[in-house]
Every structure is written in C-alpha cells, then in structure tokens.
Amino acid sequence: xxxMVNDETHDVAATTLAELLEELGYRxxxxxxxxxxHFVPALQRAATPLADGxxxxxxxxxxxxxxxxxxxx
Amino acid sequence: MTDRIQDNREDNRMDVLFYGxxxxxxxxxxxxxxxxxxxxxDAVLAARPGVVTVSLRREAAREKTGQAxxxxxxxxxxxxxxxxxxxxxxxEAVTTAHMAREVFGTDWVKLEVIxxxxxxxxxxxxxxxxxxxxxxxxxxxxxxxxxxxxVAERLLAxxxxxxxxxxxxxxxxxxxxxxxGLRALRAHFPGVPLVVDAGLGVPSHAAQALExxxxxxxxxxAVARAGDPAQMARAFRLAVEAGQLGRAADPMEERDMxxxxxxxxxKAFLG
Numbered sequence: 001x002x003x004m005v006n007d008e009t010h011d012v013a014a015t016t017l018a019e020l021l022e023e024l025g026y027r028x029x030x031x032x033x034x035x036x037x038h039f040v041p042a043l044q045r046a047a048t049p050l051a052d053g054x055x056x057x058x059x060x061x062x063x064x065x066x067x068x069x070x071x072x073x
Numbered sequence: 074m075t076d077r078i079q080d081n082r083e084d085n086r087m088d089v090l091f092y093g094x095x096x097x098x099x100x101x102x103x104x105x106x107x108x109x110x111x112x113x114x115d116a117v118l119a120a121r122p123g124v125v126t127v128s129l130r131r132e133a134a135r136e137k138t139g140q141a142x143x144x145x146x147x148x149x150x151x152x153x154x155x156x157x158x159x160x161x162x163x164x165e166a167v168t169t170a171h172m173a174r175e176v177f178g179t180d181w182v183k184l185e186v187i188x189x190x191x192x193x194x195x196x197x198x199x200x201x202x203x204x205x206x207x208x209x210x211x212x213x214x215x216x217x218x219x220x221x222x223x224v225a226e227r228l229l230a231x232x233x234x235x236x237x238x239x240x241x242x243x244x245x246x247x248x249x250x251x252x253x254g255l256r257a258l259r260a261h262f263p264g265v266p267l268v269v270d271a272g273l274g275v276p277s278h279a280a281q282a283l284e285x286x287x288x289x290x291x292x293x294x295a296v297a298r299a300g301d302p303a304q305m306a307r308a309f310r311l312a313v314e315a316g317q318l319g320r321a322a323d324p325m326e327e328r329d330m331x332x333x334x335x336x337x338x339x340k341a342f343l344g
Contacts, residue, residue, distance in 0.1 A: 006131040006132075006133070024134045025134035025135065026132075026134050029132065029134075029137060029139070029140055030139070030140060030143050030176055031132050031139070031176065032129065032171075032172030032173070032175045032176045033172075034168055034172065037164065037168065038168065039168050039171035039172055039175075041171075041175060042175060057131065058131065058132050058134075059129040059130060059131055059132055059139075059172055059176075060129065060130070060131075060132035060137075060138075060139025060140065060142075060143065060176065061127050061128070061129060061139050061142050061143040061146060061176060061177070062128055062129065062130035062131075062132070062138065062139045062142055063104055063105060063106075063107060063110065063113060063142050
C-alpha cells in the first residue's frame with residue numbers, strides 16, 4: 001500500500017501506524033505523528049489502521065531553519 | 074492574576090510567575106538557525122536563559138537529526154517551551170501543540186499563528202481561536218501577539234495568563250517599533266506577565282524592554298545570526314539584567330528642560 005510520509009511516497013506492508021513507524025525505522029525515536037492532518041497519540045498508533053494514499057507526518061524536536069515549515073493541513 | 078509577583082526578599086527581587094512558575098532568569102532563548110549544534114550549546118551556556126524555545130520539524134527515519142538535537146537540549150538542562158513556529162492556520166497550530174505536548178512532556182506552548190508572509194505578523198483572529206481551543210484543553214498558552222490592547226483582552230478572556238507582544242517583525246532586529254503601544258500594554262495589564270517576543274536585534278533593545286516594565290524577552294535570530302553567537306548571548310544576558318535592575322531602581326522622570334546635575338548654590342562668582 002502506498003503511504004505518504006513527510007511528503008515522500010512509501011510502498012509498505014504495514015497495516016497500522018505503529019507498524020509503519022517500525023517498518024520505516026523509527027523505533028525508539030522521540031517523535032510525534034499525525035495522520036491526514038490529525039494528531040495521533042503514541043498510545044493510539046497500534047490501533048490506527050492505514051489505508052492506501054494516507055498522509056502521515058512524523059516530527060521531532062529540531063533546530064529548525066527559517067524555511068522549514070511542514071504543512072499539517 | 075494577583076500571584077504574578079512573588080516577593081523574594083532574600084535577594085530583594087520580585088519574581089514574576091508564568092503559570093505559577095518563576096523563571097530562573099527573564100530571558101527566553103530560541104534554538105533555531107544556529108550555524109551548528111555546538112554553537113547553539115555555547116550560546117545557551119552563555120545566556121543561561123530561563124527557558125529555551127524548541128520547534129518540531131519533520132524527522133527522517135534514516136537521519137534521526139531530531140534525536141541528536143533532543144539529546145543536546147536535554148543535556149543543557151534548561152526548561153523547554155515548545156512553539157508552533159511557522160504555523161499559518163488554527164488547525165496547524167493546534168495539531169502542532171498536541172504533538173509538542175506529547176514529545177516534550179509539557180503543557181506549555183508558545184503559540185504562533187502567522188498571518189502575513191512579509192512581516193510574519195500574527196493572525197490575531199486565528200491566534201485567539203487557537204488560544205481558546207488550547208486553553209480549554211488544558212494547555213498553558215504563551216501567545217505571540219501584537220501590542221493591540223483589544224486582542225490582548227481577548228487572549229486573556231480565553232484563558233491566557235501570559236502575553237508575548239512583538240517588538241518588531243520576527244528576525245528583523247529593529248527593536249521596539251512601537252514603544253508607545255508597548256507602554257500602553259504594560260500600563261493596561263499591570264498584573265499580567267508580559268514578554269517581548271520577536272524583533273530584538275541588539276542587547277540594548279532587551280534592556281529597553283525590561284526598563285519599560287516587561288517581565289522577560291525572547292531572543293533567537295539576534296543571537297543565532299550574530300558573528301559570535303555565544304558572545305552575543307552573554308551580552309543579552311547582561312542587558313536583561315541591566316534593564317531589570319534599572320526598572321527596579323525606579324528611573325527618574327523624563328523632562329523637557331535641562332536641570333543642572335550639580336547644584337549652583339554656593340558657586341563662586343568669577344565673572
């Protein structure tokens with residue numbers, strides 16, 4: 001299934017948000033997630049199913065520069 | 074908001090409380106735009122700010138730059154104020170605040186809803202709405218606003234206990250563009266912690282804000298983009314301390330006419 005993660009398309013086997021993060025290598029990382037523009041708390045990731053074409057945002061604390069501004073809407 | 078000031082008699086200072094908490098020093102330092110993480114660390118060590126503001130940005134699984142950055146922030150041991158920097162809509166800002174609360178483990182949030190690209194001035198309508206939503210959800214909102222008194226009233230009415238008016242557009246380094254307006258805001262809300270956020274360029278701007286009675290300043294670009302960020306960070310710390318002491322010392326009134334600083338009585342007649 002094709003999932004957009006931070007604007008990059010990934011063809012993944014994962015069926016939940018938790019599995020997606022595992023598959024992409026985010027295990028143990030201090031991150032927060034949003035699915036189609038809606039915040040998904042860490043505890044709900046395992047119970048959040050994915051569907052083809054969904055947009056996932058994965059963010060972390062960052063020394064941002066001025067140009068960096070992701071769109072969550 | 075009668076608990077804004079806590080009398081600290083031991084060192085003869087009055088500590089301002091931000092949602093019930095005193096800052097160790099009335100300087101907030103942003104962590105964006107430094108040439109390197111090492112320079113950021115040196116600047117924080119030189120400024121010894123009361124809080125550092127931190128953003129969330131996209132994390133790539135293979136690079137994990139955010140994880141290294143977070144380790145650095147934790148090592149510094151300074152309380153964190155997450156921000157919603159760069160958000161242009163209520164939804165974006167609210168979602169970012171939710172994510173920040175989870176990542177940073179604090180309900181403090183510096184709320185930015187940017188309304189205009191050239192000046193990066195806040196969209197005050199969106200700001201008030203986002204502040205209301207987040208306050209109702211238990212967030213302790215630090216709203217980046219203008220010096221507009223009516224907007225300030227609305228923000229306080231929807232639960233904000235701190236206001237962060239701009240000095241000048243973000244990153245402009247112009248200092249306090251509207252001293253009259255900032256003075257009016259201070260006078261109208263004597264019990265509300267006020268922080269000048271954005272637009273300060275040199276240490277004297279920070280001293281001026283404290284002299285006007287502002288309770289703290291937030292600096293980022295002025296330090297991060299200085300030729301020597303650590304030295305500039307130290308200079309801002311000294312300026313904040315000078316402004317704070319000057320304010321506490323009860324400055325003289327300005328006057329239009331000269332007044333001799335040395336009394337003339339008893340002066341020898343030599344004409």
